Amino acid sequence: MKHVKKVSKRARVITGTSLAAAIALGGFGAYSASAADSAQSAAPAVAAANVKGNTTTTTTHLTIDAASKAAQAALDAAEKEGQRVSVAVVDRNGNTILTLRGDGAGPQSYEAAEKKAFTAVSWNAPTSELVKRLENAPTLKDIPGTLFLGGGAPVTAKNAPIAGIGVAGAPSGDLDEKFAQAGVAALNG
Template sequence: MKKAPSRTRVVTGGAIVAALALGGFGAYSASATGEDTAAAPAAATAEADAKNKNTTRSTHLTVEAATKAAQAALDAAEQENQRVSVAVVDRNGNTLVTLRGDGAGPQSYESAVKKAYT
């Protein structure tokens, strides 16, 4: 198997970092929006959750945030003249968004999903 040029590895790594950074921002903004709108019920729910040690609370990336992350990664790759596909998965490994760039090979779609899962 032929090793990818360092430029390709740098672009791919940058695209992944951009996707993860935007994903983290989306998860943070999603968790920050619900708290201020209903302060009294939210406080009661948080207090009940604190007492119950059998459940956990987590946030998930929205489709809008995942799409922004994927588009940013695809744009970064296109600036470097790379033909790639980009996939964003949730914390369970389920695919949220997949974008196939113009001219990307048929194998790049599946590879993008597998890399995102890894």
């Protein structure tokens, strides 16, 4: 004979309620999934549009190899003269491509090199020339990300700026700029 355990009315109500809730939630989930599928199939597909006419431009950028060559040439020129510098190369948009911090370069030189490179490419002029412009437009120095000290040189292609090289850490901006120009020259050679 089997032994059947009697379950209290309370336990039967709780079990029944739980089962009903589970079935209801399952049905709700199925309904929600069905509604989501219907909404997705009803939504129109967004087609990629090809623009026509003169709505785009093409720009020239340095390759990473060219940027590396220029930065290393600038660093080598500084090391030949016993200077401890950092070198930065930025693209046409002022974004840093790479930065080299020479052995023994000061902690401030890293950021200063980037800012000098950014300044040179932004105005397509050596930063030593831009320092002179501050006499007539002193608020230029307030533009974020710029540094109006010698040491930045623009890189151009077809007379348009495509990059900037910045050097910082030598005792004078003239030396920094001389090393930056060595980087530019390496790209022309």
